[in-house]
Amino acid sequence: MLHLKKRTQVWMLLASLALGAAELQAEPAVSPPKLALGYTQLPFALPEPGSYELPDLGLAADGSVLDSESRPTTLYALLSAQRGQISLLSFIYAACSDVNGCPLSTMVFHKIKSRLQKEPDIAKNLHLLTLSFNPEHDTPAMMKHYGQSFQGDGLSWQFLTTHSEQDLHPILDHYQQNIQKIYNAKGEFTGTFSHLLRVYLIDANKRIRNIYSVDFLHPDTLINDVRTLLLATAADHKRRTPSKPVPSTTGIFSAGDNKTGYEQADYQTHAIALSDRKGKAADLLANIRKAPLGLPPVPVPEDNPPTAAKIALGRKLFYDRRLSLNKTFSCAMCHLPEQGFTSQEMATAVGVEGRSVGRNTPSLFNVAYAQTLFHDARENTLEQQVWGPLLARNEMANPAIASVVDTIKENPDYPHLFKAAFGKPANMETIGMAIASYERALISGNSAFDRWYFQKQSHAMTADAQRGFGLFTGKAGCANCHLIGKQSALLTDQLNHNTGIGYQEAMGKPAGPQPVQIAPGVFAQVSSQIVSAVSERQANDLGRYAITQNPQHRWQYKTPSLRNLVLTAPYMHNGSLQTLAQVVAFYNQGGVANENLDGLIKPLALSAQEQADLVAFMQALTGDNVDELVSDAFAAPIGESQ
Structure with missing residues (x-):
């Protein structure tokens, strides 16, 4: 009876949201909101778990939080509470009334929890985390009350908040959550927020493996992705998610002390003698x-x-x-x-x-x-x-x-x-x-792409790279800036653009702890104050503005060519993105909002498979003479040698 009562409370909550939508419909000037995909049945068949790969989108961020019992803890402590556990992380505020916002993520999590009661082998390896971005209202007691109807046997689900906005902002910045308070005409905070819904799938190594927007958030999709991660072996995981690409195909022409896989505990050096x-x-x-x-x-x-x-x-x-x-x-x-x-x-x-x-x-x-x-x-x-x-x-x-x-x-x-x-x-x-x-x-x-595109060699590129090309020139819109011509492709428009990376670096200073790697697979959380104390003070980088003094040019940077991109990590003008998967995820979310954001930058709504296909295409842009150029460099006379 208790379980039935709780479930009734849950659906009463969702019914109230639907009622709110119906009341909106009663107003002739306001169209009813279209319910997101997560409320319906999937209109397509999902691929078999394990038949596809989820790209590594980078390291999940840590931060100081409070659980619903007011106990201080950290996101990392919760993400690693049980060895080998996968986590789903959502951001909400309890008073949200947007049926396709916070209530959607809560409803999807509830459906996952209910379904996995019959699959304990999966449930024991999955952890749900819901963090409020309104700590002033959503106290631990409020989050406990909010989550009370969703508790029960089986899957673990924790409702979290922070001690203050000062603790919250570094977390939001790291997860690129653009949250804006809404004020009325008198300048008073209305208690509501403007935000884009995102849910994060985080693997047992604290790596983000997928980011779900409102268009892709569905319990079936999430459960399928969780099963895919659980089916992957540790060796397969390492193969699919290297921290950096191997810079060359031939051993002696690669980095002298190659750090590929250095973020994993079983890293082994492959240094090459001079x-x-x-x-x-x-x-x-x-x-x-x-x-x-x-x-x-x-x-x-x-x-x-x-x-x-x-x-x-x-x-x-x-x-x-x-x-x-x-x-x-x-x-x-x-x-x-x-x-x-x-x-x-x-x-x-x-x-x-x-x-x-x-x-x-x-x-x-x-x-x-x-x-x-x-x-x-x-x-x-x-x-x-x-x-x-x-x-x-x-x-x-x-x-x-x-x-x-x-x-x-x-x-x-x-x-x-x-x-x-x-x-x-x-x-x-x-x-x-x-x-x-x-x-x-x-x-x-003379890359694989060149042979496939300009010489029409149908098998020069893999199938996933060919799909990636279709996305590159179509849905993803990459070719708007990285141009491809009929006879040649420089993969750049030679222009300058504001993607939000520079704005984020200038305006979003982290106040909380930062992950610092101290050994293979070993990370320590170091306070920003300590990092700043041993770092050179760096002036804000305003990009093209520093040259032209035109305010419209703030945080604009030159479009690079994408040729040999797999060899040139890390990426962006400040090296802030370590992998191509992170680059694709950044553009998929629509960059970072700011007043001068380039008009071509917008959310792309790419699935995990589409993002992986884009990475595969960019990996096909490596020229066939890289080793020759590196070998020539090694033959260069040094110093006073003739």
Whole structure:
């Protein structure tokens, strides 16, 4: 009888919501809300559990919370309360009256709890968490009252709140929950919120595996995904969710100390001895003279036509540490060839003496085609661009152009090389031309995509990558910025866009603990105060605005090419997204709302399978000559060697 009484209370709650919708219908000026999918039967058949993969969307965030008995705890403590347990996390506020908002997620959770009473093997491995984002009203006592009707035997379901909004905001920021209070004309808080419904599926390793919006939240879908995760073995999980891609297909040309899988406790190092990293010089001039499949002719400036001598000289300069203030830092220490000519091990670059650069190192693959350079598009030629890092205090830190020129002139291994390449000594112009000539030769194409799309080789790309291409050019709208032409594809529009990443970094400072990895598979929660105390204070990055001073350009950054993308993690101008799956999830949610958000950025409503297909397509954009370019870099003369 008690169980029946509780169930009756539940459906009375849902009936009251429906009644509210009916009352809205009685008003002639207001259309009744269309009930979300979660209230109905699925109109399609679900795939068999385990027949598909759920991508790794990144590490779930921690935060300080209170349970319904007012006991302080953390999200991590609840997520790992039982070994091997999967969690579903929803965000609500108790007074929500939007039938397709908080009540929808609560109703879906209740249906899951009811159905799994007959499947204890699944129920014991699943944990439901509901966290309020209105701590002022939703006290522990209120959350206990709210959840009382939903308790019972079987599946664990905890209702949580926070001590204050100060504790809440870091959690909302990490989970990219855009919650806005609604005020009336007098500026008074109405007790209601504007928010987008999202529910998070989190695996036993605290990795987010799916994010459900109102269009995809359904008990059948969630249970199917939970079964899929439970069917996956630990080895299969590791194979499908690496923290970073392997930067090359051939062992000796990959990162010297590859960190793939470092977030997992069974990580094993595969370091490569320097003595084994011997390269072979390539004909880089041929890359410029005849671009590979999928790329247009390489643009060459009239005043700096390429020659083998210029490219060889530029390569030597690129790897020469003597060109920095303290003779310890070269261009290649940020643009590591074996790491996609970027740095996979750091979100943002570090210059001489450990000085923070503040932005992610852009890859140099196909940089010859870039119409503007740097994330804020402040330069427009490679010949000019090279002087930025040489003179920047937080990069190579040379105090003046003269100091670089004098360093080169004073080294006996350079004068004859400049004479052979330019017919004159080193100066500001010829140094820029030489390094630019080498960078211009780092051309990489003829990817699986190129062979499938431009040569019509039907089996060049996998089926999931082909589906991903359909999404890329269709539903997902990626091709609006990452252009694909009839004869070639640079996969960039060469423009600048505000996706919300810069806004989020500038305006959403975390106040709570942050996860810090201290060993393979071992994370510690460190307070933001401690992190700040040992970190360099970083100014807000306003993107293109810093160059133009146009307020409309705040947080705009240059669209990168997507070629060789799998080799160049982490992603975005600040390196804040570690995997391609996280990048897709970010765009799927519609970026981060702000007043200058680009009009092309909007929620995509992609399913987990569609997101995985997009990742598969981007993995097919890797050129076939990457190892050749890396091998050539390893063959470069270092220092005073000839």
